[in-house]
Amino acid sequence: MxxxxxxxxxxxxxxxxxxxxxxxxxxxxxxxxxxxxxxxxxxxxxxxxxxxxxxxxxxxxxxxxxxxxxxxxxxxxxxxxxxxxxxxxxxxxxxxxxxxxxxxxxxxxxxxVARTFQNIRLFSGMTVLENLMVAQHNPLMVASNWTLGGLIGLPGFKKRENEAIETAKYWLEKTKLIDRADDPAGDLPYGDQRRLEIARALCTDPxxxxxxxxxxxxxxxxxxxxxxxxxxxxxxxxxxxxxxxxxxxxxxxxxxxxxxxxxxxxxxxxxxxxxxxxxxxxxxxxxxxxxxxxxxxxxxxxx
Amino acid sequence: MEVFVQQLINGVTLGAVYGLIAIGYTMVFGIIGMVNFAHGDVFMISAFISLIVFMAITAFAGMSGGVVFLALLVALIVSMVITSLYSWTIERIAYRKLRGSFRLAPLISAIGMSILLMNFVQVAQGARNKPIPPVMRDTINLFERNGFQVAISYKQVMIIAVTAILLGIFWYVVQKTPLGRAQRACEQDPKMAALLGINVDRTISVTFIMGAALAAVAGTMFLTYYGVVVFSDGFTPGVKAFTAAVLGGIGSLPGAVLGGLLIGLIETFWSAYFSIDYKDVAAFSILAIVLIFMPQGLLGKPEVEKV
Amino acid sequence: MMDAVEKPVVNWGILFKDSVIAAIIAFGLFALMLGLKTDQALNNQMVLVGRPGLLAAVVGLVFVARLMTGYWQASRAGRIAPAKKTSSSAMMLKIEKFGLPVAVGFLVAYPIFVLATAGPQGAIKWIDNFGIQILIYIMLGWGLNIVVGLAGLLDLGYVAFYAVGAYSYALLASSEPIKEFMAQLIGEGFWQVWAFWICLPVAGILAAFWGVLLGFPVLRLRGDYLAIVTLAFGEIIRLVLINWVDFSNGYAGISSIPRPSFFGTPFTAGEDGFAAKFGLEFSPIYRTIFLFYVILALALVTAAVSMRLRRLPVGRAWEALREDEIACRSLGINTVNTKLTAFAIGAMFGGFAGAFFAARQGFISPESFVFLESAQILAIVVLGGMGSLLGVVIASILLVGGVEVLRELDFLKLYFGDGFDPAQYRMLIFGICMVLMMLWKPRGLISAREPTVFLKEKKVVSSDLVKEGHG
Incomplete structure (x- = not known):
């Protein structure tokens, strides 16, 4: 300690x-x-x-x-x-x-400081991968020049987004959720939802x-x-x-x-x-x- | 001072009407958590039913004092019964199936119902203003000062008295009877109430009926007070009554009455002292301000955000 | 034994009893409201006119309708509903994927098609009343879809931004000082011709500004409360437009608003006009067709931007906000800014549509911005299926177009007599449709959600999982 x-x-x-x-x-x-x-x-x-x-x-x-x-x-x-x-x-x-x-x-x-909740709070209508992308909102927001750059399709954003997907993949491997990446979060069994919430918190790089x-x-x-x-x-x-x-x-x-x-x-x-x-x-x-x-x-x- | 007292009387009268409508909003919101958008139009329909009954009776029996009083009484009772039937039917057709589903669906259904009712009345009864012959024009002079007479009309006395009596009965039903208990149980937890043997569907139906009956009282009063009704009369009083319900604290019955009185007073005083053009702006502004800064209202329970 | 399908048993006794009850209720409802009509006699006295025939017909209709729906339900009771949720969701997305380009293609070809079949005289009505009218609602629906469908913020006052756009354009374009200033700066007649193209973005920006202004105080509110406050704001703006006569000319409205030009060439009959320049015979149809393509382009921009935004972080944050706001905050998302951007962008498209509306009409008054308009736009979004672009197109065509069609049913007068005006039933039928559509498909026509990013395979999210937002 x-x-x-x-x-x-x-x-x-x-x-x-x-x-x-x-x-x-x-x-x-x-x-x-x-x-x-x-x-x-x-x-x-x-x-x-x-x-x-x-x-x-x-x-x-x-x-x-x-x-x-x-x-x-x-x-x-x-x-x-x-x-x-x-x-x-x-x-x-x-x-x-x-x-x-x-x-x-x-x-x-x-x-x-990242957190999870006692009564799991996932974005249940979004896929597992999307949940982890939302967790990386702030760096991605910067990369998209606060939406403007992303809207006109600047290449920097695409690159950063791929990095974010890599980060998400890393944590999905770690939490053994990689096979379910494209499933809606609400479809996962309870135990997987708990792990997904932890993975999502970890994606904020706490x-x-x-x-x-x-x-x-x-x-x-x-x-x-x-x-x-x-x-x-x-x-x-x-x-x-x-x-x-x-x-x-x-x-x-x-x-x-x-x-x-x-x-x-x-x-x-x-x-x-x-x-x-x-x-x-x-x-x-x-x-x-x-x-x-x-x-x-x-x-x-x-x- | 004289103007003030006179406006106070007018405001309380108007407030009684709003309060009666507001109870319907607040009870339905309390029990199924939806804004019954069609309630204002139910109120408008009740005024039409009173109008038709009143005209039918006076057409046969003339317009003498006793007949007018009796006609109004019959109109009130018939209107309460038939308006309740409307409200029951609306709940049965447009809301029951959507209960507990997607949250927006009952709201859209209610807005659709509101449009439907309004245009039904327009098609069935025409788009013009429908006046009734002036009734109970006599007034009681309270006092006179500086040449300004402060008076209360029989109509106003009647509205305030009927409202008070009906609120008393209503209060008793909600607080002291098994029906009222069932309602409060359904408000707290409909699933548990059902498990304990309460017929939730029926309780909700009764809530709609009670709200409509009170709206019918308001409708009849509105008709006698203003002496005219038109198919589009549901919207603005409806929104104002909803404002009253929110101001009083949605879900709270005394709150609805209090809110109704306040809205009635604010509206009359605003018209008297500031600008009659902007009286509706004032009502809508109050609605917005209350919801933004005091969403629990005056007598409601504060909502704690659960994390 | 096991696979013996039970034959549906229709119990005619119960069915009959139900129908009689329904008829009795209908009689109770309609005896006074339909059976007696209040009318004004020649001496201005109110009289009641009995209509027993109409009452009997309506009650009879309810009886038959109940009998038929009862029979239909009973005969279906034995069947087992096919439970193929995911495949139907996937189907919906396929429809969306292929349906949208088809719909756009159809819209592009529409004026030419109408022109070819109805001729220049008859075509104006079809392009204007149906084409342009529906496209305005499609655009408004797509704009509101950002706020309601993506961010899950229930807005019942969307028409306010439509009004802000319309009045911004109307006031700026018909302003004398600006006209004179421009005349001195650039040349006479410049403002008259270019006002639309200059004011269009300004109207959008002003509407977005109002979106932020009105959005800011209400963002803490949830669900129905948010809906009611936005309704209040919408009404306040309309009431101010009515009462502040110096500013907006009150009920009378603003007329002779400059019309849009063909990028500098006005659609007038004169020598500088569009027809003369392009060697065509003058006809109002060119302006109508041009307006059609302007609103089509505006609507497509709205669609393209909202599709693009969905795949950007801000769009994902909107959808996440709809799913769970508290989780969003725990992930470092500034929910206030996120909601405000949704409000502002939605309002901006409303403002564009409003400016176009003012330019197309040449006249606006507060009457065009009543609550009913907000309800109509919201109904289009919800009926279409929240978040679905194609759904909005279908819902607009059904609701706006379908109601417009009633105007065309003059032949019904043959059956119901000369006094019968089908158009007066427009809103009645509109209301019935809203209720029925909600009962039939509470989630809207196209309710599946398409993921914005995927690793291996794009799997459709069924509507049961998608939340509708809390605020």
Whole structure:
């Protein structure tokens, strides 16, 4: 776990209120670059809310979320940036972004944070390949001179589009969807749709990939394939992964770092082994009333 | 001050008419989530039915005071029944099959229905204005100051009183009866309601009938108040009533009445103090402004975007 | 046993009962509205005229119609509907692929064909009322298709941009100061002749500008709300045109708008006129034919641009927006800009069509830009099948042409008496058609979607998967 040595995202004092309901309460954590960081917690713990804050879909009530590209020192620059009205800063070694100041599409376009959704959101009436082309909208838009060049058929755009198709093909091979490239996304079986959504997010060339319950509804074989895919994304591409997961076997097997939420508050933070043995986690997850029950459930989830 | 009070009375009267139509929009939107574009034309047809019934009775029985009152009452009841039949038929033919399909289809079907109804009336009854002899012309003088008489006519008293009574009955039906409960259940979740043994089709039909009956009340009032109706009278009052429903918060019944009153007041005051030419512009502008800045309306529930 | 096809059983008792009920309902609906007619007597008194014959005929018609549809349904009940969705979608695309060039070829040849069969006198009506009229709607349909069909933004006020285009052209072209300025700058008569060609792009740009202006505040809205706000904007623009007499001349409208020239040569009877220059006998038909090809060219440009745009990133973003807006934002697409471009480009084509309309009529008034026009254009797009170019052509011919044909049915007077005017049933039939078409094909005539890019094989997307947009 590289949260201390090489952080990519630093969340500080994140609070999100909906009317009287506090969905996330003063949450702070750091995600390390190249790590798979898991955000776990019982239903209604506020995990998806945290995701929505990070990806700009919600404006947090208070809190700061700093993301860096390259090796810029977060600690050294974050206060300077916070004092300016701007949302990003270019410094030596890279850039620093304050995600809470950016609208949702810019979080993806500029800060390079991609995400998937708990209830899959594909463009179901478009083909698998088209889904991946839409994900490369921004570079293609530039290549088409904001439509004008493309409209009169400049050759530069055609070339760039072929590159985009190559990128799409690469991720389709990786996610084993290449044979279905020309099928409508809505026709794919559930497991394939999950993988397609991940492939689509990866086509935006993210530095941080946020996955909302990627293994939900997958069978054990698909789940294992997903683990392999995520590891390869981290190792081969240096993309950091932040994921929400209910399936403990996935979390414990692939995560480098686990953050546990309960009722919007962080109750534990550490390596999978540390978290596993944290009594507060066991209490929150399993309910501490009945020891025998706890053991039984522990055995079931493979703790 | 005098002008103000007089406009207030006029505005409330007009608002009562809009409110009654608005309930039809709001109930249908609440239960099947569609804008029943033909509702304004249903209102127009109800005014025509009242007109015909009224003329038929007065043709035989003359125009004496008692007869006029009775004729209006009969016209109101017949119009409520037949307009409900229209609304039921429209739902049955043009909307039911499209429920739950492609979202645009019921809207286009409703627009088609609106065009159909309007032109049906034009073909069947002619394109001219249809006046009725002035009825209930007497007024009650409330007070007089600076030579300006503030008066309320019997017509206005009748409109406000009938509206209030019918709203009371309607409110009772929706809030206290099993029918009203079934309606609210269908609004929340039609599938689940069906699983629990509620006849969703019938509940929706009843909703259309109730909306139409209230529109028929509005139609009869409109006819007596203005004394004239024409085949194209459905569109503008329809849009204004829809504005009222949106302003009050679509899906909310008290909201529809409140919105209707507000639109009626805004329109009369706008005409009195600013420019009568631009009164429809004002109504449409309010519609746009409310939808853009306050889409949940005054009494509606805010919609939270689910990610 | 298994393959014994059950013979459809028609239960005449139930069928008869249903039909009687339908007839009773029809009687309830029509007894007052059709059975009695309100009329103005000579002394201006309103009287009721009974029409029992008409009422009986209509009720009888409903009875028979119910009986027949009931029989038809019952006799089909035993059959199993063929479930070949994909192949039918693929068929549709084939139709689209080959149908579009055929349709365009037909349109190019149309004036010549009409001229040859009906002669110069008779041809004007057919080229103008049918050809030009239908082409205007095809162009408007293709323009609106960008907004509704591709981007999934429901616009019920499209006629506003048509009006902006028409009034921009009318006001600029008939403006005295501009005419004088141009006369001093270039020469007398220049503006009169060239106004159309100069103002056409200006009208398009102004309409696009209004598209952005009206589009900006409404982009947050979804579905029906967006539809209603756009309707409100359309009505506001029309009401302002009516009431702001100094600007637009109100109800009276603007007349003697300069007509388009043949690239500098006016279609007049004089020596400089088109006919004289080309050694032809003067006839209004040349202008009509020219106008036909102008609108055909404009419509084809619209089609070509929208086909091209679909294959560009912006077009894919529109379609993605129609499918799922939130997913779009998560992929870094600026949905506000994307929607605005759709609005602006759609509005621009509406503006071109409006300028052409003003030039063709020579006269415009707010009456031409009522809500019904917006509804008609939207109906064409939806009936055609959202996103389908050929569908728009077919729907325009059916709706606009079909309704126009009613004007030609004068022979019906032989049967129904002299007072019978088939044209007054135009909009009634139009409304019935809209409802029936939706019931028959809610997804429109051509509803399959063609992918914009493919690796190995172009597979058609069936309409069941394509979403209709939320905003």
């Amino acid at each position: 590289r949260a201390k040595s090489d952080p990519i995202l630093k969340v500080e004092n994140l609070t999100m209120r909906f009317g009287g309901l506090v969905a996330v309460n003063d949450l702070s954590f750091v995600a390390g670059r190249g790590d798979i960081t898991a955000l776990i917690g019982p239903n209604g713990a506020g995990k998806t809310t945290v995701f929505n804050c990070i990806t700009g879909f919600y404006k947090p009530t208070t809190g700061r979320m700093a993301l860096r590209h390259g090796n810029i020192d977060i600690e050294a620059h974050v206060e300077t940036l916070t004092d300016t009205p701007r949302d990003s800063l270019k410094g030596e070694g890279g850039s620093l972004f304050l995600l809470e100041r950016m609208p949702d599409f810019e979080v993806s376009a500029r800060a390079k 530095v941080l990939l946020c996955l909302d319950e990627p293994a939900a509804g997958l069978n054990p074989k698909e789940s294992a394939e997903l683990n392999a895919l995520l590891r390869s994304v981290c190792k081969d591409h240096g993309t950091s992964v932040l994921l929400i997961e209910h399936d403990m076997s996935v979390v414990m097997e692939i995560s480098d770092h686990v953050v546990v939420l309960d009722y919007g508050t962080k109750i534990s933070d550490g390596t999978p082994d540390e978290v596993k043995s944290d009594p507060r986690v066991i209490a929150a997850y399993l309910g501490a009333e009945d020891e025998a029950e706890v053991e039984k459930i522990e055995a079931e989830v493979g703790l």
